[in-house]
Amino acid sequence: MYDTGKVITGLVIFVGIFTFAFWYTTGTAAPRPEPKLDTPEIQKMAKKQCIEDTQFMITTHMQLLNKLRDQALRDGNRWYVNSKGEKVWISLQNTCLKCHSNKKDFCDKCHNYAGVDPYCWDCHIDPNRSEL
Amino acid sequence: MIERALKGSPKYWGWVFFLLAVISVGFMCYLYQLKNGLGITGMSRDISWGVYIAQFTYFVGVAAGAVMLVIPKYLHHYQKYAKIVVFGEFIAIAAVTMCLLFIIVDIGQPMRMLNVLLHPTPHSMLFYDMIVLNGYLAINIIVGYNTLLADKKGLPCPGWVKPFIYLSIPWAISIHTVTAFLYAGVPGRHLWLTAVMAPRFLASAFAAGPSLLIMLLLFVQKVSKFRVDPEAIQSVAKTVCYAMIVNVFLMFMEFFTAYYSHIPGHIAPLEYLFFGLHGHDSLVGFMRFSMLAGFVGIGILLVPALRRQNGWLIAGVASVFIATLIDKGVGLVIGGFIPNPFETITEYSATMPEIMIAISIWAVGALVLTILYKLALSVREEQQIA
Amino acid sequence: MSMDRREFLKAAGLSAVAGLGAKGAFDLFMPGDVDASEHEGHSEHGEGHGGVAEAGPKVRLAMAIDVLQLKDHSKVDKIRAACDNAHNIPHWDSKDDEIKWIWEDEYEHVFPDTHNEYLADEVRELPFLLMCNHCDDPPCARVCPVEATFKRPDGIVAQDYHRCIGCRFCMAACPYGSRSFNWFDPRIPLKAEGRKLNPRFPTRMRGVVEKCNFCVERLAEGKKPACVEACPDVMIFGNLADPNSNIRKVLRERVSLRRKLELGTKPSVFYLV
């Protein structure tokens, strides 16, 4: 019917240009980030452990945060009972960021590296800075 | 079949590129809105819906209007409509597309649109509106495309399409009923809280949709070899006329209830729209013009001698189209917010970027319509030669 | 006149226990204060009416505003400031962009449906405080297509900013003009003002609707709403479902008004005149 070959070539070029930013940066990987855990609150802890174990927190904190958010805000239940049966007060600004008082060196570090911009920070503020 | 949209005269391509240019300007304005927020529009805390939602409402009506051809053709086997039904269905496709775009540009967090599906909420009328609008789009694509394809091959319409055709009739009624329910079901907005909202929406829809169809049919006969039976157009024109009479009648009901009962809350928004309230009258000119255009349209279409002359006919249906466009596509929504819940008045006027975005959605509608009409015309021209 | 601390905590605790299931904040602040007899509720005693028990939930949080106290206008300012600071509410210059959770207006605008041109001067000039009524039958929640605004079992009409798509249907549906939309990024004026923010509460983002939340975040921690804390003699907060609560006592003793009752939304904000 039409020039299938030309159409396909055109498509390939289009996709190539569109995804330029992605493949251009491959191979120039920045060093793996090391989020810092040296905050006063964490130093004080006998056992340095987040509300669930570290590997789980690294891979699944987004889903967990979503779940806790809905539980606190929508079900009105502000207590999270973790896998060890401990109770944790649900609050991003008042619990999470109390230990992780170094948002820049903790949250932002990985997020920037991974190129994600979670919308949490469009509303939630870093409680350790009183101005925006 | 689709490839036929790619073959066309320089004029056709000129038109397409013109539309694309308008769309890209509107798109830039939309990016500007996305970046800065809906504050770039004329909307405010008091007038929280503006031209986007008003135009959305209007085009739901235009989309529903197609049913005024489907019913005579498929329920009453009125064969004069056989060749033009598809043009009505294609208007519906273009109009629903515009509706969906108007919703998207009106939403404060468009990235979260899918929440409506993730958290289905059956007590919200907007949830049903989403279902019926998308369903109507799908039905019209299925029916329009397949009936046209069958015509092209010279075969009768395939049996499996029939149920969709019959389904499209109640469905068309439902899209505009549900859209009326968005307004008629909220307490405290006097202009909207009326049981005749849905009937009036349907009446104005059955006037607006078919008048657009007449204008388009008269136009395509100029640019193609396709010929429509003049009797078919006369029948559509009568539909427009009677629907518009019902619309005006229902509007009169609103006036009577408000002004005879003397209830201030009912009078206030009508007073604002048609006479001005406490010195605020920015819509009075438009609304009076709309009223006048409605009567002129009815007058022309009611007289057979005038209706039969194309010039008059166009004047008649154009008047109706504009009258309903102003009435429903501006006055209804803005009037609902005036006066506000504190009985004070904040007026609304659309901003430039807002108007540009709305115009570019019109352009998208026109583009979709152009392409679909191109397909339909090429098939119809072939039929005529054969 | 405001609810005393014990009663208040009872309401807060009840809202967590009876209304919202699971363990509420209450445990943290007053362990054991909500005992079994209390969350059975007082509903069985009814309130006269031939001994008919009050039907309905065990907790319905409500606010009574002693408008006569507001003749001292400094209280209005104090209350507004307390709310603005607690919730990081921005101040826009333009009336069109305004975000308001609690604000003042005159009788004529607050009760337009019962407009009375022969009203006593004293009442006419009072600054009525307007806020979300936390309606018992809230039209805003009825129309929201994603349940971003919803009624909690304790009567609070909550707003979930994470879910709101910004369609503003709720603004059209609320007959009280209680809702504000973030037409622009609310952080612009907050930054420009150089405001000291409340680190315990977020700001909002552009494109979502917001309104008074009865300080649900403070209740969860066992604190009183910010406005109640600022002027306890003006703002009387409590459990409407408990016939012995302070708010019920004051409603029995004083004449109260509610806005647009004819619409059937059953507002939970009362004006004492």
Ligand code: SF4
């Ligand atoms: S006052 Fe308005 S926003 Fe508040 S609960 Fe009632 S309807 Fe909803």
Ligand code: SF4
């Ligand atoms: S603006 Fe948000 S809260 Fe209001 S109806 Fe829409 S989604 Fe619901």
